[in-house]
Amino acid sequence: MEQHPQAEEDIVLTESGRNKIEEELDRLVTVERHEVANRIRDAKDFGELTENAEYEAAKNAQAFVEGRILDLKRIISGARTLSEENIPTEWVGLGSTVSVRDLDYGDDWTLTLVSPYEADPDQDRISDLSPVGKSLFGHRVGETVQVKTPGGITSYEITAITK
Secondary structure, three states, rough: OOOOOOHHHHHEEEEHHHHHEEEEHHHHHHHHHHHHHHHHHHHHOOOOHHHHHHHHHHHHHHHHHHHHHHHHHHHHHHHHOOOOOOOOOOOOOOOEEEEEEEEEOOOEEEEEEEOOHEEHHHEEEEEEEEEOOHHHHOOOOOEEEEEEOOEEEEEEEEEEEEO
């Protein structure tokens, strides 16, 4: 079984994950930052700032946007992009697209194993540090893994690994 990359303590992103983070950063800097500044300016017209809920909400939004911009810049500056040739297909690793069959219910599921920075369960982009990700990591086609979740233990058979 291959060594889990988390031991390296660096940020590893797939190319699509890096692109998504860069797009979010660009949107925050070019659109949302300006929208929040406009909200603050407009809220000042509503009267006394100490009792102005609109102004407080706009300032909170500004703090969130600026914090997120800093987070994304930190992630991008410290991240290493996983090249296509470094995505494993003989075993499950970071960047691998994995097809599994739930042995209890017979359901098939295809997911991509990614770092926590680009995880998006709604898009089947599963963190390598999640219970599913940890259980699948390093295993091969035909192997069965058991995933301990809050709902109990689920058994998955790995049916395919691709890029």
